Amino acid sequence: MKEIKTIGVLTSGGDAPGMNAAVRAVVRTGISKGFKVVGINHGYNGLINGDIYEMNLRSVSEIIHRGGTVLYTARCMEFKTKEGQQKAADRCKEYGIDALVVIGGDGSFRGARDLAALGIPCIGIPGTIDNDIACSEYTIGYDTAMNTAVEMIDKLRDTTQSHDRCSVVEVMGRNAGYIALNTGIAVGALAILIPERPYDLERDIISRMNFTQKSGKHHFIIIVAEGVGHAQDIANEIQVRTGVDSRATVLGHVQRGGSPSLRDRVTASTMGFQAVSLLEKGIYNRVVAVSADKIVDYDIDVALSMHKTIDTNLLDVAATISI
């Protein structure tokens, strides 16, 4: 078993509210357990370029409530190459980094697995607003992003209702409909389109609009995950087919910002603690996850081979009560 004295921590891929709380937990748990902790800026880019500094208890003061990531984040193309990964592993040795905690999505964990194969012990912590990490029922940032989306759509509802319009709202989720599905239920959307289920405009939107118009409904909210298509195209088509004045709203990156919710802060804090506790026990190349509301961990290869399915029953819930 390799003796671990120094732990490196980085954030990678799309940022997510709560990443700072996870960094804070890694730094403070690490120091209290007697490790030296270094922060690596700009994800794998910083590892390759040596953008690395020692962190102390006060380096992570005043960040638990802040969105974004104080370590910055990046998508690093060079790290996807064998040469880039070797440079990163060499840099770990040069800086005396004995183990690495990677906070990010499954792309970042694939990178961590490659580093592990080069002899750098790694632990992954799931951080992405999309909740699309298969091994974990919950990812850091997801709750905050949904609450931000709900707040925005509640505001949109006021003007949609006042003008008897249809608002088609595009939320984030390139490959996953978690944000769209839950947000859609929370705002009482008439229809929710997600990448996991093919849709039919006539069946899923137009006929439902016609049906609800008969009972006196005059305004409509449709939620579309970005992976499904462009909100503007769908709004145009709805207007042509129904005559209802329609507008598209793309919530965009605002969903990735803001102060993390209680759930994200607590999950991030416990995951950061767990990551360091595993390293303390000499357990590594694992991904920390949530299963049945408990913090668990999986071998990184197993984690990357897992699949999770979205609860499409929720679509039936939405379809039944949004009429």
Ligand code: ADP
């Ligand atoms: P996320 O971690 O949120 O899924 P990305 O897929 O953009 O985000 O991955 C973040 C970074 O992780 C990439 O920029 C790259 O440096 C690294 N990465 C992604 N996929 C791989 C891979 N297959 N092998 C090695 N590194 C990867």
Ligand code: F6P
């Ligand atoms: O963080 C995940 C995510 O928000 C996806 O839903 C989205 O497609 C992607 O990031 C966009 O990120 P960027 O604009 O930073 O490439």
